[in-house]
Amino acid sequence: MKITSIELAILESPYDYGMADDASDSRGPKYALIVKVSTDEGIVGIADCDSHPHVMKALIDAPRYLKSFSEGLKYAVIGENPFEYDKIWTNMYASSYYQGRRGAAIHAMSAIDIAIWDIIGKASGQPVGVMLGARNHERIKAYASTLFRRTPEAMKEAVRKYRALGYRAMKFGWGAVAEDPRRVVALVAAAREEAGDGMDIMVDGMWTPDVKLAIRLVKELEQYGVFFVEEPLHADNLEGYRKLANAVDVRIACGEQLGGLYEYKQLIAEGDIDIIQPDVSRAGGLTETRRLVAMAEQAGKLIVPHAWTSDILTAASLHLNAYQKHPLFQEFCTNDTPLSRDLVAEPLKLDGEGYVAVPAGPGLGVELDDEAVRKYTVDALKVTL
Missing domain, CATH: 3.30.390.10 (Enolase-like, N-terminal domain)
Structure with missing residues (x-):
């Protein structure tokens, strides 16, 4: 061939x-x-x-x-x-x-x-996960991936919406928090109040150059049971990530902007973060992220793939998750755009427990x-x- x-x-x-x-x-x-x-x-x-x-x-x-x-x-x-x-x-x-x-x-x-x-x-x-070497899981817990709303009440409304759609985890990022990272605490507090204890909440996109501010804000977020905080600092600030990760109890995540094992090796060694977030379509494809899974496991780190485009990338990420021994989440983009769910013949969907099935068909298991x-x-x- x-x-x-x-x-x-x-x-x-x-x-x-x-x-x-x-x-x-x-x-x-x-x-x-x-x-x-x-x-x-x-x-x-x-x-x-x-x-x-x-x-x-x-x-x-x-x-x-x-x-x-x-x-x-x-x-x-x-x-x-x-x-x-x-x-x-x-x-x-x-x-x-x-x-x-x-x-x-x-x-x-x-x-x-x-x-x-x-x-x-x-x-x-065979499905891609099998060809990678192992289909260890048939479904992965999904989190709704969306942007921060501007007010506490709008955050509560968003929680109600995603819970009604079947999600048991959600991540809010960027938006109002990127404009002013100090707004994150009140917005997350409102989300947790509405969600109760039965929902995982993640935070993304504070993206401040101020390491001490990031440490203070993440410590304040601890009381709301945030599962991880994603990229609170610029991706190149590896020393800042080490200081932050060692100063807080919340898991710190980073990695969607990186590409190739050399950069991830440096992130692990110098940044010492908890969760690595490769985007399969930017980090080197399945060939390189398959190697990254082994590297992360050996370093005692977790991997949650970044996936914020169409169901094609989501499918590829599901296969990488299925290959992992201990996957955490599948990012599931909630964008209201035809370039998200509309590009495949049979869009991926949540089941009744908030999980997404790993495609079982040959290859990626989705068709354009x-x-x-x-x-x-x-x-x-x-x-x-």
């Missing part, structure tokens, strides 16, 4: 990112990237990528500058056997040396890698809704050699 082409579709949402006061929920990213990797046997793998689609397009389709050293990722992928995923990953990494092999390059690599694993699963008639993809596509490209 050989890879014959890579197809890219850039989708545009009719909504801008954010949380309007009169909106029922948050609005997700303005753009999305759908990647299809085709083979000479007619098997097509799919992926999406939580990065800037127009930048991803350039990284994949760029002309050759220096062979196997600085060129578009297509040169490392097309013509290869998808079952040699490790070889392809290594060659993609080498092809990006001069234009920067971390950051955006790893994002583009991640999308291709996810699609390759989808091919591997489909060709083998081609009509929806066509409806929102504003730029498309088929890459061959």
